[in-house]
Amino acid sequence: MADFSDPVILARIQFAFTVSFHIIFPATSIGLASFLAFVQWRWMQTREEVYLTLFDFWIKPFAVVFGMGVVSGLMLSYEFGTNWSVFADKAGPVIGPLMGYEVMTAFFVEAGFLGVMLFGRDKVGPRLHFFATFMVAAGTLGSAFWILSVNSWMQTPAGYGMNEAGQFIPLSWMEVIFNPSFPYRFVHMVFAAYLTTALVVAATAAYHLRRARQNRTTRKMFSLAMWIIAIVAPLQILAGDQHGLNTYEHQPAKVAALEGHFKTRKAAPEYIFGWPNMETGEIDYAVSIPYLGSWILTHDFNAEVVGLDQFPREDWPNVNILFWSFRIMVGLGLLFFTLGCWGLWKRYRGQLYDSPRLAQFALMLGPTGYIAVLCGWVTTEVGRQPYTIYGLLRTSDSVSPVAAPAVATSLAAIVVVYLFVFGLGTLYTLRLLAKDPPDSPAEQQRGLLDQGGRRAVRIWRLIWPGREV
Amino acid sequence: MDYALIWALILAIGVFVYVALDGFDLGVGILFPLLEDEQERDTAIGAIAPVWDGNETWLVLGGGGLLAVFPLAYSVIFPALYVPLIAMLLALVFRGVAFEFRVHAGRHKRFWDHAFFGGSLVAAFAQGISLGAWLQGIEVVGRSYSGAWWDWLTPFSVATGLALVFGYALLGAAWLNLKTEGALNARVNRLIIPLAAATIGFIVAVSLWTPFMNERYAARWFTFPTMIYALPVPLFVAATVFTLWQSLKNDNALRAFLSAELLFLLCYIGIGISVWPHIVPTAITIHDAAGPDKSLGFLLVGAVVLIPLILAYTAAAYWIFRGKVKHGGYHH
Numbered sequence: 001m002a003d004f005s006d007p008v009i010l011a012r013i014q015f016a017f018t019v020s021f022h023i024i025f026p027a028t029s030i031g032l033a034s035f036l037a038f039v040q041w042r043w044m045q046t047r048e049e050v051y052l053t054l055f056d057f058w059i060k061p062f063a064v065v066f067g068m069g070v071v072s073g074l075m076l077s078y079e080f081g082t083n084w085s086v087f088a089d090k091a092g093p094v095i096g097p098l099m100g101y102e103v104m105t106a107f108f109v110e111a112g113f114l115g116v117m118l119f120g121r122d123k124v125g126p127r128l129h130f131f132a133t134f135m136v137a138a139g140t141l142g143s144a145f146w147i148l149s150v151n152s153w154m155q156t157p158a159g160y161g162m163n164e165a166g167q168f169i170p171l172s173w174m175e176v177i178f179n180p181s182f183p184y185r186f187v188h189m190v191f192a193a194y195l196t197t198a199l200v201v202a203a204t205a206a207y208h209l210r211r212a213r214q215n216r217t218t219r220k221m222f223s224l225a226m227w228i229i230a231i232v233a234p235l236q237i238l239a240g241d242q243h244g245l246n247t248y249e250h251q252p253a254k255v256a257a258l259e260g261h262f263k264t265r266k267a268a269p270e271y272i273f274g275w276p277n278m279e280t281g282e283i284d285y286a287v288s289i290p291y292l293g294s295w296i297l298t299h300d301f302n303a304e305v306v307g308l309d310q311f312p313r314e315d316w317p318n319v320n321i322l323f324w325s326f327r328i329m330v331g332l333g334l335l336f337f338t339l340g341c342w343g344l345w346k347r348y349r350g351q352l353y354d355s356p357r358l359a360q361f362a363l364m365l366g367p368t369g370y371i372a373v374l375c376g377w378v379t380t381e382v383g384r385q386p387y388t389i390y391g392l393l394r395t396s397d398s399v400s401p402v403a404a405p406a407v408a409t410s411l412a413a414i415v416v417v418y419l420f421v422f423g424l425g426t427l428y429t430l431r432l433l434a435k436d437p438p439d440s441p442a443e444q445q446r447g448l449l450d451q452g453g454r455r456a457v458r459i460w461r462l463i464w465p466g467r468e469v
Numbered sequence: 470m471d472y473a474l475i476w477a478l479i480l481a482i483g484v485f486v487y488v489a490l491d492g493f494d495l496g497v498g499i500l501f502p503l504l505e506d507e508q509e510r511d512t513a514i515g516a517i518a519p520v521w522d523g524n525e526t527w528l529v530l531g532g533g534g535l536l537a538v539f540p541l542a543y544s545v546i547f548p549a550l551y552v553p554l555i556a557m558l559l560a561l562v563f564r565g566v567a568f569e570f571r572v573h574a575g576r577h578k579r580f581w582d583h584a585f586f587g588g589s590l591v592a593a594f595a596q597g598i599s600l601g602a603w604l605q606g607i608e609v610v611g612r613s614y615s616g617a618w619w620d621w622l623t624p625f626s627v628a629t630g631l632a633l634v635f636g637y638a639l640l641g642a643a644w645l646n647l648k649t650e651g652a653l654n655a656r657v658n659r660l661i662i663p664l665a666a667a668t669i670g671f672i673v674a675v676s677l678w679t680p681f682m683n684e685r686y687a688a689r690w691f692t693f694p695t696m697i698y699a700l701p702v703p704l705f706v707a708a709t710v711f712t713l714w715q716s717l718k719n720d721n722a723l724r725a726f727l728s729a730e731l732l733f734l735l736c737y738i739g740i741g742i743s744v745w746p747h748i749v750p751t752a753i754t755i756h757d758a759a760g761p762d763k764s765l766g767f768l769l770v771g772a773v774v775l776i777p778l779i780l781a782y783t784a785a786a787y788w789i790f791r792g793k794v795k796h797g798g799y800h801h
Binding site: 063064067070071072074080081085086088089090091092094096097101105110112113114115119120124171173400401402403405406414417418421422424428432 | 518519522523525526528529530533535543546547548551554555558561562563566568569573574612615618760761763764767768771772775779782789790
């Protein structure tokens with residue numbers, strides 16, 4: 001069991017807790033910023049009122065979520081120093097400049113243009129206002145680029161040397177930034193953010209759709225979100241598969257643990273369920289599909305896959321956590337894919353807005369994108385253990401010379417404040433989402449009505465000319 | 470000029486920009502209980518809402534930049550200031566969300582007003598304590614902090630903490646004086662003189678205290694030739710105080726605000742004169758702490774291009790939101 005008088009364990013819990021809270025907000029703001037830029041761009045193109053209504057509806061939750069993201073991210077940028085100072089000293093010359101670029105190219109861009117985006121519509125013209133929204137969206141993606149570069153370097157370090165003070169020093173910045181796992185991780189995370197946001201938007205629309213099915217703003221919201229899910233969910237499965245192959249190449253112990261492969265063998269099965277037993281090296285209560293494990297990792301049914309027996313016991317990550325976090329993530333991913341397909345089918349049948357069961361399903365999946373994101377991060381971060389820099393610097397050698405009571409006290413304070421503040425933040429955000437979006441005038445968006453509806457409007461006009469429908 | 474020196478200068482400027490900008494919006498928070506009613510508080514929030522995000526980002530640059538170019542200093546200073554830094558960050562969490570939440574909080578709006586005040590106060594006090602704890606010296610053995618985890622708490626650091634609280638309140642009052650009109654304006658206008666007096670009192674106390682803490686500091690200020698550089702600082706402080714008083718008398722709000730900011734700049738330069746060339750007083754110099762040239766050079770390329778750009782659009786944002794804030798401020 002975890003030893004709570006050990007500063008390493010406490011520092012790990014503290015970092016895991018703060019980073020897990022933090023990732024919720026960027027996962028939303030990356031997706032929402034792009035969504036807002038998209039609807040504003042469509043409004044510039046079509047001048048259809050509905051896009052502006054959507055923009056106004058989503059900018060409020062965006063502001064709240066963005067604010068929570070900024071303050072929780074600020075905490076993280078200092079935590080490297082307070083709790084992980086040896087790591088900061090050793091890895092600073094490599095990861096520090098990447099984080100410096102993140103602040104300069106992304107954080108400042110987001111924060112600088114946010115004021116104009118939120119409050120400036122009446123002060124600057126529509127073009128400049130769109131530019132501000134666009135810059136905020138670009139800034140969120142820039143942030144993700146640099147931070148994932150840092151994280152990927154810690155997973156698959158490249159382009160570095162060591163100096164006499166024991167620090168990692170950069171030899172090639174291209175190799176550092178575009179380290180072997182970076183492209184996969186970046187794409188996987190951006191898709192995750194888009195998908196998570198689309199699920200929230202779809203659930204919000206589904207909630208309102210059940211109450212007022214004719215609201216054109218709600219319909220548009222639902223339609224856009226379902227398009228994003230239908231497109232991104234399958235792409236995410238492909239990206240995840242590619243990421244998995246990359247991880248298998250560079251971090252085989254992580255993959256062995258998340259697949260529950262204790263022994264190296266050919267034609268390995270894929271465990272669907274089971275309970276990894278780290279004592280006996282078996283999967284208890286296993287339900288498995290033969291050959292599938294080999295196929296997933298190598299795309300060859302009979303290939304040999306590496307098991308944990310290839311690694312010293314002290315280099316194993318925690319198998320139980322990885323095994324389950326990975327399965328929850330993949331399982332949810334398949335549900336998202338199902339939702340996307342179902343939406344496409346109903347759209348094809350012309351019943352996208354008329355299926356209570358589809359709306360119910362979308363509503364249920366609304367918050368699950370976050371669970372998938374968190375499980376994904378748990379998989380990759382717990383899988384990196386027992387190292388902070390994979391294979392090079394152990395977690396136990398990275399921690400600050402700070403006494404356990406200090407870490408324990410700050411951990412307790414952080415937990416209390418975070419639960420309180422971000423709990424209420426979530427409540428306020430939900431309250432905003434529960435407000436009915438105003439309906440949009442029919443005139444400007446006939447495209448939203450189905451054929452039958454349009455015919456009805458025309459007939460209605462004959463009876464009562466000039467009357468708004 | 471070498472990389473370490475250039476970066477010390479850039480970081481020093483970055484931290485000052487943070488103090489100059491977030492200083493006034495923290496100050497607005499500290500003044501919150503002195504405002505009359507909900508409408509005045511809304512207006513005060515409106516006077517900072519469009520810019521606070523950008524202001525706070527300079528603090529991230531301070532933390533991130535230190536890690537990037539002086540990793541050794543970062544890994545020594547942060548454990549030494551563990552408690553005040555965590556307190557500051559949690560306070561900033563409260564303050565940051567209070568901005569966004571109070572509009573949506575309905576009948577709990579008052580609660581977030583208190584949170585905004587408390588967060589601003591604790592953040593300012595913790596920053597002042599961190600400054601004092603840093604200035605009084607940090608124990609180092611090898612490459613890490615070797616002091617105890619309560620070393621930061623001394624009478625001196627409490628004094629610097631209070632100094633910053635009053636100083637930020639002064640900046641906040643001067644900013645509101647510039648951005649508001651009517652009764653609120655009259656109220657904050659009356660606050661500036663007493664706040665300035667308190668701030669100057671603390672400046673004098675801390676300035677007299679500092680040289681006695683460390684003989685290196687004393688030598689800087691009281692021996693030839695370095696005192697030639699040091700002496701003008703108190704003279705300029707006196708001149709600035711006079712300008713502040715004059716501009717208040719002439720009702721020149723912009724000039725009063727800039728005078729208050731100039732006061733901060735002069736103190737900042739004074740501290741720089743004391744600690745130079747150390748980045749961890751009095752244990753590690755900027756050259757000892759600097760990362761390899763390859764790291765400093767790589768980031769410098771970006772900094773040279775991007776920091777002027779950031780300053781330019783920050784200025785543009787201030788220009789867009791120039792002028793007095795109407796009652797109720799901005800909404801989204």
